[in-house]
Amino acid sequence: MKPRPHTLARALVVGAIGGATIAVPMFGLTAPSAVGTPVVRATADAPSTAEILASAPQQTTPTSVLAPAATGLRDVDQVSRSLTRDPLPSCTGVVVETSGNGQIPAKDLCTLWDGVHMLRGDAAVALTELNSNFKAAFGRNLCLTDAYRTLAVQRRLAYTKPGLAAMPGTSNHGWGLAIDLCGSETGSSSAMAWLHKNGPAYGWDNPAWARPGGSGPHEPWHWEYVPGTTAMGTNYS
Ligand SMILES: [Zn+2]
Known part of the structure; x- marks a missing residue:
């Protein structure tokens, strides 16, 4: 199938800054391969994928860069306008209609600021x-342990961590629409409070199933790009 690029209007993301709601982009994506089959809710994703995958680059966060005290932290509405509007120059933010979960060619994904992890274009720009x-x-970058996962990696995770990794082919990691944060982030109450407050303005959120009392682990x-998962029908509750 010829790729049909769909450009995410950057304004959607920019315009959402400080707003309470996110417009859902109409990507016109064909539904994922899960159409016609029972929807399998994504279950656990192991946070320590890098530990399992010897070939994957390790992400470590020295304790010296752990979050500072909450005092003096600035929120999005105070700083966003002073930041560049093109935070990821190598990424156009274009969404390429693509093949299957975990089978997206690297050329159709965007590499994040760490030079390692990849996401779908729109999700990558918004996260950046x-x-x-x-x-x-x-005063530091977000620390990630995982983003896009190939189907092979998903299968390996499901094999090595049965019951923890999502069923291969169903994970939003396989659509390039999910990230896993380092323990240094989830262990920082100030970082997590900031992310919960500001992430949704960029479309990024910790899904309800993954929260305390949620339907899943x-x-x-585990954070997902909600405009993307909503359009794909993979915004599991
Ligand atoms: Zn995850």
Whole structure:
């Protein structure tokens, strides 16, 4: 199938800054391969994928860069306007209609600021904008252990951590629409409070199933790009 690029109007993300709601972009994406089959809610994603995947680059966060005290932290509405509107120059933010979960060619994804992790274009741009504001507040980049996962990696996780990793082919990691945060983030109450307050303005949120009392395992590290998962029909509750 020929890729049909769909450009995410950057204004959707920018315009949402400080707003309470996010417009859901109409990507016109074909539904994921799960259409016609029972929807399998994404379950646990192991936060320590890097530990399992010897070939994957390790992400470590020295304790010296742990979040500072909450005092003096700035929120998005105070700093966003002073930041660049093109935070990820190598990424156009274009969403390429693509093949299956975990089978997205690297050329159709965008590499994040760490030079390692990849996401779908729109999700990557939005997360990078969120990260720019996070960095302005905390003086460091967000620490990620995982983002896009290939189907092979999902299968390996399901094999090595049965019951923890999502069923291969169903994870939003496989659509390039999910990240896992380092323990240094989830262990920082100030970082988590900031993310919960500011993430949704960029479309990024910890899904309800992953929250305490939610329908799934408690995964405070797992965050998803809601405009993307909503359009894909994979915004599981
Ligand atoms: Zn995850």
